[in-house]
Structure formats: C-alpha cells, structure tokens
Amino acid sequence: MMRIRYEVPGGPEVLFAEDVPVPAPGPGELLVAVEAVGVTLPVVRKVREHGEAIPLGGEVAGAVAALGEGVRGFAVGDRVTGLCFGHGYAEYALLAAPFASPLPEGAGSVDAVALVRSGLVARGAVTAGQIEPGGSVLVTAAASGVGSLALQLARAAGARRVVAAVSSRDKADFVRGLGADEVVLYDEPAAWGEPYDVVLDGVGGELLGPAVRALATGGRLVAYSSGGGTVEAYELLVRGASVIGFQIRAVAQGRPEVYEGWRRELWEAHGSGALRTSVHGEIPLAEAARAHALIEGRRNLGKVVLTV
Template identity: 50%
Template sequence: MRLTRAAHVTLPHAPGGDVAGRVEAVGHGVSGWEVGDRVVALAFGGAYAEFVTVPAAFAAPVPDGVDDEAAVVLVRCGQVALGVLRAARLEAGESVLVTAAAGGVGHLAVQLARVLGASRVVAAIGVSVPAKAEALRSVGADEVVTYADLAADGVEPVDVVADGTGGDVQAAALAALAPFGRLVAFSATTPRVDVDQLRLNARIVIGFAMAHYAGGRPEVYARHRAELWELYRDGRLRPLVDSVRPLEKAGDAHRALESRENIGRVLLRVS
C-alpha cells in the first residue's frame, strides 16, 4: 500500500483520527474479524461520524481490561511514542527530552522513556501551567521546562530528543543534544538542518513517520501494540485523557487543542 498526503483539504471535510467501537460489517476478503468485536483503529477520513470505514491493516482488537478511552489513546499515540524511542535506540541510563510533552504522544513518551530505563526525563511544554507540570511529573518527568526556557537557557545536555513540535523549538532541542545524541522528529514542520553542525557536534537527526512503520514493518507494529497493552494492564503506562466531549462540541475540542489547554488527549464521543 502506498500512502500519500493531500496538499489541501476541500470543504466540507470530516477529519480522520483514532476511533474505537464495535465492528458493524466486514469487507470482502477481510479475515479475523466478526461483527460485534471491539475494535480500535486509525481512520484517515470521516472519523467524526457514527459509522466509519477503516483499513483492516490499521485496526486492532481491544483486549479485556482496556477501556475505549485508553485504547484510543494507545492505538496511535502510544505506537508513535514507543516507535520514536525505539528509532532513537534509547539505552538504559540515557537522558531524554520530550517536546509537546503534555500532548497525546508526548505524555506517553515521557512514561515510556522511564519504562525503557532513562535516567533523566525532561518534559518541554509551550506555556507554564502548574497543572501540566504536576501531571507530567506524576507520570515520570524529572524536569518540566517551557519552550521559552529551552530557547533562552537551554537544559543540561540530553542523549535523545523526541520532537513533536518542530520549528524554533526543534532548533533549541537540537542544540541540547550531547555528542552522539539522537533527535527523532515525528510531527510538525521542521527547520533546515546544517549537516556540518551535525558532523562537528556528532549529532544525529532521524525522521519518523507512523505510516511507513505500520505498513512496512507490520510484525514490529503488532509487537509494539502487544507491549503497550501489557504496560497499560500492569499500570506502568497511564494514558491521560483531558476531556471526553460530545461530537456536537468538536469545535470546542479543537479550540482547546489550539489554545494548548489540554493535558493528554481530548476525545469525542458519538452518542
């Protein structure tokens, strides 16, 4: 399967996203699913609806002991967070900086860095909000800094950066890398990188895209999914849900995201 990204969106448009529910119908040639099965999946369009069609390759059964809210958070955000840290080849005892740390991927990356043996985890957020700092420390962050702090004062050098912000924040995070450090960019527009500076500072920049990971390495994707379910059931991974809003309030949900008010995921419930 070859995936492409549209250059523009034609309105009216129903966004895609992570969805959870029950199987209502199974397409021709699809095996392993029955009507009524609990399912969590990625929908590349039309997710804001009562019914949605999803590719079987991006669908997973929800095991017992995992509620819909946790499943929706883990199906993509958990996969991205774990995939990014594995792409960085994080080793026990190393230090990690996570940008967009209060978001869906970021708060899980903070926890997973700790699970994978990080000795120090720094969480970077856009604005100084005591509730965000408290929440991030509760899930494993040793330090919480703002983007302004990161740009002005920097942080003690780190071995790995998980960057979901891009732009000037990424440039500041890159400057925080210790020699032999790795920055993994997984979201947002990224600035130009000076290869000579990478060479002189012995730094590495890695690009990470979930579509290639899921489509090109399905066995790893499945293994990571099982690992995430297990970590959740063991209590070592705690998905944070900021709020669950009715579909009719989708506009309010987007405004909350744009204002950076949320701590963890903002979810919509279709009644």
C-alpha cells in the same frame, strides 16, 4: 448518521455537523460503529492550513458493524480500534483491516484511542532514538497524548534523566506526575540544562533549531511532528549528531509484525499499571470545534477525545 465536515480553512468556525448515509465497507475494510475518536495535532493543523476540504481522520474505537469483502480475523460485534484515513469524525467510520486491532476484553474505547495510536507513536520514537540505560532524554510536547506516554516509555527504556518541555509553566505538575525529573519551557532554551543524548520532538517548526542545539555529542533527535521545520547541517556536524524521522503509518504498512508487537506491549503495560493514559476530557462529537480549540490553544493535558 452524523458526520463532522470541514470547510473554509483558516476561518474561526470550520467544523460543522451534517447528516449523511452510513457508508458501505469496501474490499478489505471494516465498518465501525464509533464510540470514541482521538483528536490528533496533524488533523487540527490540516484544518487550519490545508487549501481544500479534506476528510477528518484519526484514531477511532468502537464495534464492528459490517465487513467488506476479503476481511479475515474480525467478526460483526468485535470491538476494535485503529487509524482511520477517511472520515473518522462520524458515527460510523471505515477502517482498513491492516490498521485495525482488537480491544482486549474489558478495555474501554476512550482508553483505546488514548493508548494505541499515541502509544505506538511514542513507542516508535523511543525505539528510533535508541535510548540507552543511564542516558538523558528531552521530550517536547510532553503534555500531549503522545508526549505523556513518551515520558513514561523513555523511563521504562532505562533513561536516567527524563526532562519534559512544555509551552507553559501550568503544565509542570501534570508532567511531573508522569515521571518527569525536570520541566523546561519552549521559550527558554538557555535554561534547558545539560545536553541530551536523545530528544523526542513532537513540535517541530521553530523548535527544531533549539532541539538540535540541545543534543550532546553523538546525540539523536527523533522528529515525529507534523510541524515541519529546518535543521542546519552545521549544528549536526559540530555535534556528530543525527536527526531521525519517524512515522507510525510507515511501520504499520511496511512492518506489520512490529506494529502488532508494539500494540500488544502497550496493552500489557497499561493492564499492569506500568503505563498510564491521560485524557484531558471527553467532548461530544458535535462539539469537535471545541476539541480542536483546546489543542490549538495548547491547553490540553493528555489526549483530547470525542465521544459518540
């Protein structure tokens, strides 16, 4: 089978296709014949920053090809999606059963990788932010796979004012089409407008400072980015504000019933038309480097998906 491997972090070309045997599922694992792979910013960052080669993981969707010992609730031929922590950029991938979920009848694999993992992160961030009816919300990385869903979910949670923060003005029409009332740029924090009750931050790094300073009294910043960054305690003290860290893996492992409930909600909202996925493009697996370049260059509008 074809698999994309990773080497020489930081170089201009670090992703290569290789031919390897199809893996066998271990206890508690599903072997999935992959149809689509969602490219995530954390994986793109690891390729550039990690000191040694690591498996390229991410959300995958496809058909179950084999079951490992002890797996219950799935059968060969079932179409599933889930988060792969091993080699996900491949024609076959292994999914731990707790991280796999069935696709509704008629659902496409591309929609699945655009909706489920990104939607779960967005849903969790909105919940962590405790958005109240009539409140104001700023969403950073608003044109990303997660951000494009967070904009819609923040509105559905009752926010009166939802503002999209993006890297360039050419993304304005895209995020407005998803319901953003206003669009602001990262490099113009003085123009971000009135303070926000909640900031949902998918960028991190140097943007954390301006994001905290954009909070209203008692406001909450939800950090779900892999970008790191430092928050000055004084900025929180003077606002009586708080920073909340969110990671979907912790929910999947520690609160599986919540994880499953959110997943069902996302599919129901998508099926009814209340929640729209946005896919920037479908790129062949062998051209994974092109997909990474799109995200590194902040050129994507919605989710970038690799197809097999």
